[in-house]
Amino acid sequence: MKGKCLLVVLCVALLLFGCSVRQARVFDKKFGPERAVSRVDMTPGEDITYFEDIQPILENRCSACHSCYDAPCQLKLTSFEGLDRGATKLLVYNASRISADDPTRLFVDADTPSEWRDKGFHSVLNERTQSPDINLENSVLALMLKLKQKHPQPMDELLPQSFDLSLAKTNNCEKSEDFETFEKRYPLWGMPYALPGLTEEEHAAIMEWIKDGGRIKAQEAASSLATDIVRRWETFFNGESLKGQLVSRYIYEHLFIAHIHFEGLADREFYRLVRSATPPGEPIEEIASVRPYDDPGVSTVYYRLKKTPAVVAKNHTVYHLSDAKMARYTELFFTPEYAVSSLPSYDPETAANPLKAFVELPAKSRYKFMLDDAHFFVNGFIKGPVCRGQVALNVINDHFFVLFFDPDKDVISNDSAFLADMSENLALPGERENTLNIPSVWFTYSRQQKKYLNAKEEYLKSLHTDNIGNDVTQIWNGDDGTNDNAALTVFRHFDSATVLKGLVGQVPKTAWVVDFPLLERIHYLLVAGFDVYGNLGHQAVTRLYMDFLRMEGENSFLSFMPSDQRMGMRNSWYQGARAEFRNHLQNPMLGLERETGITYTTQDPKAEFFDKVLAHIGPVTPQHDHLNRCLEENCTLAGDTQSEITTEKALRRITHIKGARTEMFPDVTFIRVVTPPDQEDLAYSVIKNKALSNNSFMFGEERRRRPEDDTLSIVRGHVGNYPNAFAQIPLEEVETLVDHYLKVKDRITYYLMARKYVIRRTSPTFWDEYDWHCQTFLKAHPIEGGTFDLYRYIRIAEKADGTPTEW
Template sequence: MSRWLTFLCLIVLVSGCAAYATHQFDTVFGEQNSQHRVVEVSEEDSAFYNEHVKPILDSRCVSCHACYDAPCQLKLTAPAGLERGGSKELVYDGTRLLASSPTRLFIDANTTDEWRSKGFHPVLNERDQSPAANLQGSLLYRAIALRAKQGSFTQPVLSDEYDFSLARDQQCVSVEEYNQFEQDYPNWGMPYGLPALSPSEYDVLSRWLATGGKMPAAAQAPADLKKKVALWESRLNGDDLKTQLVSRYIYEHLYLYSLYLDDGEAFRFQLVRSKTPPGEAIERIATRRPYDDPGVERVYYRLWLDQEVKVQKNHIPMQLDEARYARWQSYFYSSDYDVTKDPGYEPEIASNPFKTFQEIPTHARYRFLLDHSQKTIMSFIKGPVCRGQVAVNVINDQFWVYFIDPEVVYGKGSTDYLEDQVQGLDLPASSNSLPIASWVRFSEQQKSYLSAKAALIESAGFNNTPLDLDLIWDGEGVNTNAALTIFRHFDNASVVKGMVGQQPKTAWVIDYPLLERIHYLLVAGFDVYGNVGHQLVTRLYMDFLRMEGEMNFLLFLPKEDRESVRKYWYRDVSQIIKDYIFSDYIKVGRQSEVQYVTDDHQSELYEKLREKLSNVLDHSHDLEQSKLTRDQREALYKLQAVRGGGLVHLPNVSTVLVTQQGVPLEVISLIHNKAHANISSLLDEEETRLPDEDGVTLVKGVLGDYPNVLMQVEESELIDWAKQVGSLQTAEDYSVLLDTFGIRRTHPNFWFVSDAIANLNKQDRPRESGILDYNRLENR
């Protein structure tokens, strides 16, 4: 009882302090009024914001304040995020028992008052407008002023008073509470745990905030671009049932993408559902999932001008041009088929794409997804599941992905058979789930499906299709999406085109039913605001999909190899997993018809696939494409051959700036590929680690959206750097490496190196690049 009384007293005390602080602010600066933020911006103020203020916010603030995992939900990617402010509520909460209400910028509220009613507090002054009030009443100013007061760092590694863990207790205080915050956390100004703004940057932001923090309205698209918008909207909003169903299919797969309608980078759009038709102002339909009931008689698909700055961790670019439209037309309209009904939005239908879109030929749907398969897979990485070890520990640290050729497999008979089977597969569609009961049901359904699939492969009809490399899609010799590499970086991941890095432990071969289920499980059907049960059952279901992709790959190996290879992939797994992956339900007795000439069949298969796909393999990350010399590249390849030892001390992603007499020359990425006995452990991953089998991949350019450490290496020292990394033995050795080449959080050149990497990244990949995320920078 005494504990509860103490707790209640603390609540009363804190509430009383907050109320007193609010009263003090109200007395000095007037009562809070969000309408004070609605101001007319002069041409001069607009130019000052766009030319001076915005570049500082983008390069110094957005790196930590973007996406769902922005601290305190403070998104600084657009003026609307600044006006919305911050919140004490967490988006990523692995403990909540019930789903929370979504708070998506531009979707779940339209005005500042609406955000205030949802618990968001201002970070800009919303009281009387005077220079003093605008500064003292601005959380943003108080935060950068606190950091400036702290001064330069005096030690290379920050003390334990800083907490950089993703699961840290966030201090999401309002401006009324900031006096107490300054006393409790005097070193927690912004940028948090990074070098302070330069005097000129501080002066720009201070002047801007003192005069009211005025921000112009988003730039409007030029007239020629508006015509393209109107054209695409007319194409997507036909009145016939076929066009409406096809447009719904396109929307449910592209709603996260950044869509470009011209060759420039200034304007990009998102495909949204609206209550209003083309020609009228967009009224976005806010639902948890893209397939939820819109609550209106007719949905219109509109192109909404994206107002946020480009952030690489959630940026999925796609060009909408006439060539792409012609391909879509050939996929969806070349076949003679009828759409006889609107499938509606009942959850058991809408959550299962094989039911919803049954009347669109499977061949058309698969062709559409293959056309941009990297982005299809990337949506799982860059979508709402953009953070969390539990979300991505279902995949290995590096593996290659290939696809079944739709022209070979998807004949009428086999298509109809698989469609019938896959319609019986439920996907996790509830934001409030009970994981154990769901897992049992999903497991039985998956076994039944795989058993039917195995029977189909061994059937007389399918025996006319050899199990050889003709089954693998070659991109028709032009599409570079035919082979992908996925890198996992502990709690996030990257998807790139090509067969990047050394031969991986595992690989996937994906067919249409698998590709579609990956999307509806981890993208369309995933609710970042869902309860812990929803997130766990999503992770558990993805186990089935990973194993299915791996089993598809194993079919190309001699049948006598399959079980031993699978056992190697799943060393030390639990009996439950063994019973599943070695069950008779999923065994295929047909022999592979790939012709082998060596004893290392898996390695030989990789090289045969490399040869088959040689015309479409993307090489943009190859070191040969860099400005490095032959000797330097050879040193990096020697490092890439190192296994185990001190590599265990490397972080997941090291982003390395190579300079030539101090001038930025090139960026290379050092990826730590961590080995595991298996990846079937949900919560005890460390128990499956095999550090002696660890390796690294070195590539040209920025690979990984969340660098863990920045380094700067002079070109003349690059070979020595590679030798030093390869000879690491202890944590102290890694610390010495950072003493020589590291650009730690505390380094005075941090922002110079950060800006140089950003500039080279933009030059290297103008459309794909964006602001990197620094929430995972280490402190060691």
């Protein structure tokens, strides 16, 4: 039977292949042979130009789905280069692959359309005979947009069930010669997919541009100010001394994913720090290594600054450079007296282990470098180079706080000699690159982690002869309250997450307290050492190793709790027989006998600890969350308008919704409160925090769900890059909306609320609402902001009898 099924599949595949080949021959005869077209520097049409007319449409309507690694068919529409590269059936997210795939990073792994064709990409613009008619007939982009015009989706009605909105949906990456078959099979699947179409003006502009050949002028040269700034920084990063080369390599390996913004330049002008084979003053030849610490393959590496587009919020990690930052680098790395005797090798066993590779740089300087921009680095762990990933993110809780040990007081973070001695035990899976021997590799790193923790414990015992452990003064206070990176909050939204400054939301189940070796290893595990194109072994071992690091941060937090409550707290985080057994094996609870130096006066030491931390950090971090941890009858912020006071008094009641009822709500809802005409509308985010019995396992998350412990948080502004729903409410109806929230207990009651307040995918005002949220976010965060992704926007569906079926 299996043989017959395999034969049928093979026959179908051959039939489809044969049809495709025949169609290609027909198109060769009809439109001429395919060949890559160079569109840059061609004389564009006088009426329609790419940068002025086309790019804004693509950014505001198409990049909402076609961006980052999860762009359907890898068709990235955030830049002309992405459009010119085209589409492919090759998958980026593939956790089952046996061997690593070759990377296909835009701007990195190929430069020209011809090079991308060799890598399996096909054009979505016409690459046959260039004529107005053929340009339209042979463009996938034009055909997809015209399909939407011919078969518009219903307005003011529910989205048809024929649309597949699942995260694992199959991508249809047809070439133009296969489009007729696609259109017959999926007439409603024109672009934008499962969303309202473009306006007549937008559609006409893109069609005119495609008809004209999709031509584009080269962008204007950088301003003299930008050129001067880049020249100064490239000079700084390319010092000839061994110390200068080592410092630049260290900085590069921490900033390679950054969208760098220079003080004084336009808000939306960004650069990447790259390794180049060419020196400053010559065109950049980026070294396309998989990891930033891979052997560059050239005798001399130059660190260069390459301009980059930055549009979408989900992969936008901003790092600021300025004269003050250059002075700070000098203070940290060049003022202290130390010698660099040689540069580390690029051998994976050395290069993948920052505690070994950069052993000659002072540990304290490295730690302060990361703490200065702790939000950026923790954001890197969360967004990293991958945009999203549920299997990777289920290693963390849906909501937790992150604090840091003080670099001036923490002995572990200061002791370069101890860390050098421990460097072999602090090795990371990146040194293996790709592996299939998962159990053996996991056992090796588990054993090394225990050796390090035991050595660390013996070291601390020798310092605490009085048997008194950590107190609040051991927590970094943001350099005496001048740096707002000292306290952070992480909200996970299934397969994406957000990092906020401050302690936001209700008191969470867990928290991390992070020291230098932990902070450094997380960066090299999840950012520098992670390959999204890697095989299943690489991705599995990375996820398993992160268990060790999460538990290390959690156990450090427990060291601040009363000693007699630590084990009970930790057991509540790891419920279930398998989790408890695994926790016992790989997560030794060390230092139990050392009592915290904190004197607690309440029955809730966890909440009391966070209050003490906030007081210790000072006013640079908000001292309370007036929406989620309000202990007074009226919690307001200085300068609040009456509309904000009224709105937030009502919305605060949503945080009282707990338990199984929260399952009815999406992960992230953006609420727009419409105010009187003389005021600006208000934006809020409702975030669902899903509880798990434990985080010990990579799969089976649904079996570990504890919906009875779920909560909802309210945050002013926008939190999350993948909104699931937009709700709009007039100011005078906010109380009514909240009443509806409080009445939700099942799908029907949620549907009744959503039908009135949530903007459907089919709504004629959908794009207006989307634009408002994007523009409001960018106005509040002109440099750090970006457009939101609509890949997770819910479907509100109902059966013929009017009952809801899914969203």
